[in-house]
Amino acid sequence: MARILVVDDEKLLVKGMKFNLENEGYEVECAYDGVATVELARTRAFDLIILDVMMPEVDGLEACMRIREFSNVPIIMLTAKSEDADKLMGFECGADDYLTKPFNILELKARVRALLRRAAGVQRSRGALLAVGGVTLNTEERVAVRDGAVVELTAKEYDLIELLMRNPRRVYSRENLMNVVWGYTYAGDYRTVDVHIRRLREKLERNPAEPEYIMTKWGVGYYFKG
Template sequence: MKVLVVDDEKLLVKGIKFNLENEGYQVDSCHDGETAVQMARENSYDIIILDLMMPRVDGLEACQQIRSFSTVPIIMLTARSEDSDKLLGFESGADDYITKPFNILELKARIRALLRRASMPAAQAASSDVLTRGHLTLDPKRRNVKKDGAAVELTAKEFDLAELLMRNPGRVYSRDSLLNLIWGYDYQGDARTVDVHIRRLREKLEKVPASPEFIITKWGVGYFFAE
């Protein structure tokens, strides 16, 4: 597995690189967002660990630029714990975040969880049927989605969320249940994370995002996929 670690704190990068390489990962690194975007274009990474506050191009802008050409899972590192910063990270396309200072064991666990979701086990994928709902087609085996026959780029978490909802049309999921099912029971993030991902899914999958046909809000309860 190939990982890109991006942070202007060189000692932190060195420590992450050392620990991940001991786990068998191949690790590249850099110290600013501009270089990170260039490296992401020129290489095929399985996951990117990206700091929020960096010189030249910050983590938010770098994440947005990477998202314009790649769906690689991205973990955002931030020294600030405000919910607004975390939500901005998700808005820019990040799949997960960790607040500094963090335990390296937690980072490893987050990496494993994202990689596990991004590469569905072969046995599970082989038994998964293609889901078709109106103008949308979702292929769990290939982990791709098409809208009116055209491919739509989704992040790992967006795909997992879309698949869960499409597999269970009519079933209403609360924000907390979606956090547990998609992000994991040990996830400590804000429930508004779900709202951000739902909005992004609507923008990508619905013909008229402001008047969704499929991804519906059940006011005061949660979200469901129309039957």
């Protein structure tokens, strides 16, 4: 049973999300501010966090960044704003997905299922490795290593680099990557992919300005140079 942490200062909204997610069979805990969220994420094991942006004391963006210092748990950000800049800021802070209020509870459930499914991964052989040059993925443990050092990736960053490494030289458009990696048809801004690619280059490339592995096919998309 997946354990989900739902965080929002609107207690009625939290109650509704908790009720609907528990009806799906999930175990749900709740928090109402960023400080409590970070502490719960540090001390309890969650499979996914649903985190509102606008909260008292510590907002959702800051809470997300603090959580990313010690955990790669999948995070869905909630916000009342729909501007692209706010969405991109959420991804910059380490969020895996983004949902704008007011939202349909069916869409939230679909995104939760997609993130949990991607985080769980497909059936893999124990200890299976993908290695190219100085970059290695342990696909059983979902761990990335560059030049012998473990690199901390978010769930979506890992899903994205594994897809590219499993299909070297295959060019994916941003729309393809959103559909495959995010697990559903995404009607939003495909610059989300650009943000994740840039973060992967910063983490995995020796020189992000002159990448060796994660390449751009101008006007088409991205591919892994195997």
